[in-house]
Amino acid sequence: MKKGCPFGTHRVIEPQGVLPQPANRIDNDMAIYDNEILIDVQTLNIDSASFTQIKEEAGGNIEKIKAIMKKIVETKGKHQNPVTGSGGMLIGRVEKIGPALEGKCPLKVGDKIATLVSLSLTPLKIDEIHEVRKDIDQVDIQGKAILFESGIYAVIPEDLPENLALSVLDVAGAPAQTAKLVKPGDTVMVIGGAGKSGMLCLYEAKKRAGITGKVICLTHSEKSIKRVQEAQLADEYIVADATNAVEVMEKVKRVTDGQMADIVINCVNVPNTEMASILAAKDDGLIYFFSMATNFTKAALGAEGVGRDTTMIMGNGYTKGHAEIALQIMRESEPLRKVYEELYA
C-alpha cells in the first residue's frame, strides 16, 4: 500500500507541488493510501454560495444541476465550484481505514461521520445522483470519497436527527468563532442574521454579550426577520440591503445611538457587502467575514478608503471544538431547533 502525505499532496495531479485545495485536478482513484480513510458517501451538503451559482446556471432545472455537479467532479476529481472556488461537506459511513492510522484515529469501519473539511479538497467519485434537495443545498448520491490524515470530521451524534446535525455542522465554524470573539457588553451585528449560519451566530452572540450587550440582526426582508424575532435571537432588527453601505450605516447608527458595533459578523452570501460591514463597525471595531462571497481587495482597500482602523478577520471554517459548540445550540434552543428543522433538515 502506498504511503501518503498528511495533507493529501500525493493526490495532486495539476499543478504539481500544491496542496489539494488550490489544485485544479486531484486523483479520485478510490484505492486508498496507508493514511487515508475511504468513505461510502450518502449526502453532499453543497456550500451555499456554490449551490446558488449552480442553481442559477441550471435555471433551477434538476437534471441540469445534476449534470453540472457531475461535470465538476469528473473534471477536477473533487466538488469545487469553478466559479465560487468553494465546496461544502459530506456525510457517509467509514468503509476502510488505512493501516498507518491504526491506534491514531478513534474511528472504526461502519461509523457514520460528517467530514468537516471542504469538498473543495476532498477526492470524490459520484456514481449516481439520487436526489437533489434544492431548498436545503443537499444532494443524495451513491459514491465514494477520501478523507486525508489531517482532515477533520465529526461522528454524527445519536441524539439529533442526521440531516439536522449535517446542516449545523456545515456552518459550525461561524457560531464557534462568534462564541470565542464576543465579550459581555459588546454590541454585535450579524449581517445575514436570518440565514443558516447567521442564526447560530446570533444565538452565540446573545449568549456571550449578555444582558449588558446588544445584538443586532440585519437581514434583507421583513419575512425572514419574522422567524428570527419569533425565536428571540436578537435585541434589534434591521431590514436593509447589505450591498448599500450608506443605508446600513444610517440604520445601525439609529439603533446604537450613533455608537456603531464593536463586532460585525458577515454571514451573507452575496457579493459587495464588505463596505456595509466596515461602516457598521466602530473605528476600532472588529469585523469577522464568514461569507465566502467576501472579496479580499474590496475589504482591504475599502477600510483604507474611508480611513477606518478596523480589524478584519477572514472566517476560518475550523476552530477547536466547533462541531461540539454548534451542535450544542440545537440542544439548548428549542425555538432555533424548530426553525432549523423546518428550513434545513
Place this chain on the structure above:
Amino acid sequence: MKKGCPFGTHRVIEPQGVLPQPANRIDNDMAIYDNEILIDVQTLNIDSASFTQIKEEAGGNIEKIKAIMKKIVETKGKHQNPVTGSGGMLIGRVEKIGPALEGKCPLKVGDKIATLVSLSLTPLKIDEIHEVRKDIDQVDIQGKAILFESGIYAVIPEDLPENLALSVLDVAGAPAQTAKLVKPGDTVMVIGGAGKSGMLCLYEAKKRAGITGKVICLTHSEKSIKRVQEAQLADEYIVADATNAVEVMEKVKRVTDGQMADIVINCVNVPNTEMASILAAKDDGLIYFFSMATNFTKAALGAEGVGRDTTMIMGNGYTKGHAEIALQIMRESEPLRKVYEELYA
C-alpha cells in the same frame, strides 16, 4: 457649490448607491464639491500587483503602459486596475479646498501631500503622462485628483526626500500593523521579506520581538536575501518558493526547531501563497495578509482543509499613525534607508 457626502458617494455614476471604491465608474469632473480637496497631481505610485499586471499586459513597452493607464482612467474615472482591483496612491499639491472643510482640515493651498487612500476610489484626470519609472512603479503625470472628506493623507515631511517618503507611505499600513501585533519573544516570519513592504515589516518585527524573539525572512532568491542580510533585518533567512506550501513548512520547521511561527506576515505580491502562510504558523498562530494577491476563499478553506485554528487578518492599509510609524523607520535605520533610496526612490 454642491454639497458632497464625506465618503464621496456623490461622485458614483455606476452602479448607483455604492461607495466610490466598488463603483465601476465615478465622476472625474474637476469642479469640486463643498467638502472636497482638489489636488494638482505630480506622481502616481501604482500598487505593485496592479503595475506588475500592467507591465505584463504591455510586454514592458512604455508607450503601451501609458495607453493602458490612460484607458483605465478614461473608462472608470479612477486608476483602478480592472484585473487586480487595486489602485495605489499619489503625490501632489493642494490646489483648492472646499469651504465646508474650513477650520476642520489643517491643510492649506500649496501644501505638498501624499494621499493615503487608494487610487481605486480617487477621482483622477490624466492630461499627460511625462515619465514611467518602471522599476519603482512610479509614473509622473500632469493631471488633477479629488480627495474626499474621509480621505486620509500625509503632508510630505521636510527632512526626507520626496520619492523616498512616497515609497514608504505607499506601504505604510504593513509595518504599522506589524508594530501593533508583535510582542516580545514572538517568532515572526515575513513572507516576501526582501520586498518593499516586507523589509519595513522585518524592521518593526525585530524591534518589537526583541532579543527573546526570532524574526525570519522568507524570500524567493539568494540575491534579494543578501540585501536584507546586509541590513541585518532578520535572525533567520529562508530562500523558498512561497507558492510551495510544503517546502516552506519544512524549512520553517527547521529554523524554529519544529515550533513554527507565532505570527506570519504575508507581503508577497504573487497568488497562491495562502497555504504556505497557514502551514508556517503555529496551530493557534496569527496570519496577517497584506498582499493584494490574497484570495479570500483559498485562505478560508485552506485553513479549514488542514484543520488549523489560525487567526487570519486581512491587511487594512490604514491604521492610526501608520504614516508616522513608517516614515520614522527611515530616520532610525541608516542601512534600510540606503536600501530604500537605491531601490525605490
